[in-house]
Amino acid sequence: MMEPKVPTREEALELLHKYNESDSLRKHAYAVEGVMRYIARKRHQDEDKWGIIGLIHDLDYEKFPDQHCAKTKEILEEHGWPQEYIRAAISHGWGICSDVEPQIELEKVLYAIDELTGLVVTTALVRPSKSVLDVQMKSVKNKWKDKRFAAGVDRSIIEKGAAMLGVGMDELIEDTIKGMQEVAEAIGLKGNPA
Ligand SMILES: [Fe+2]
Ligand SMILES: [Fe+2]
Numbered sequence: 001m002m003e004p005k006v007p008t009r010e011e012a013l014e015l016l017h018k019y020n021e022s023d024s025l026r027k028h029a030y031a032v033e034g035v036m037r038y039i040a041r042k043r044h045q046d047e048d049k050w051g052i053i054g055l056i057h058d059l060d061y062e063k064f065p066d067q068h069c070a071k072t073k074e075i076l077e078e079h080g081w082p083q084e085y086i087r088a089a090i091s092h093g094w095g096i097c098s099d100v101e102p103q104i105e106l107e108k109v110l111y112a113i114d115e116l117t118g119l120v121v122t123t124a125l126v127r128p129s130k131s132v133l134d135v136q137m138k139s140v141k142n143k144w145k146d147k148r149f150a151a152g153v154d155r156s157i158i159e160k161g162a163a164m165l166g167v168g169m170d171e172l173i174e175d176t177i178k179g180m181q182e183v184a185e186a187i188g189l190k191g192n193p194a
Contacts, residue, residue, distance in 0.1 A: 004082040012052045015079065020062045029055050030186040031117040031179075032110070038179030039109050049085070050106055057089045057110060069097035102164060112161025115153050116176045119143060122150035124189045131191025132184050137174045144169075 020026050036054035040047040060071030069090040076086045090098040091107040092114050102111040123143050124132040143149045162172050184190040 012055045027187045034183035035179030053088045069093040108164045118153045129191040132189035
């Protein structure tokens with residue numbers, strides 16, 4: 001049997017656009033990709049692999065919200081994606097929509113930062129500049145404590161992810177902000193810097 005071909009970013013992007021028409025879901029995918037790339041680089045890991053998995057982790061969510069994770073597995077298998085990529089993508093939904101527990105570094109990082117990107121987005125949007133470029137770690141931490149702020153962001157998942165990784169919250173938040181700053185334009189959070 002032939003080894004499955006390693007997907008390129010272009011192929012991942014094509015799938016993302018095919019299955020996600022919503023602007024906010026696409027932006028979420030770019031945000032998670034940006035953070036995965038940033039942290040992969042920092043940890044001397046395969047940046048493209050980490051980024052691609054970030055890009056497609058919620059692939060099925062728009063069209064199959066009730067079968068989240070399961071459909072992503074199905075779609076990626078149909079496209080001949082390697083199991084390693086599929087496993088990593090669906091492990092972000094561990095305990096929610098999949099029973100695949102994050103095991104390797106890449107999976108734990110994805111699990112930890114997925115929800116956190118949402119908190120950073122909301123923190124950026126309440127700033128006058130509406131820019132992620134001037135979001136500080138401290139302001140995200142303050143918003144963290146206010147449970148009514150971005151109430152949909154499940155803080156307990158982020159905490160579980162950080163614990164799995166053995167990384168402190170400050171570092172995780174800092175890395176997430178930096179990764180998102182690198183893709184500020186793509187995620188619509190560049191604001192209008194003076
Ligand atoms: Fe998800
Ligand atoms: Fe997500």
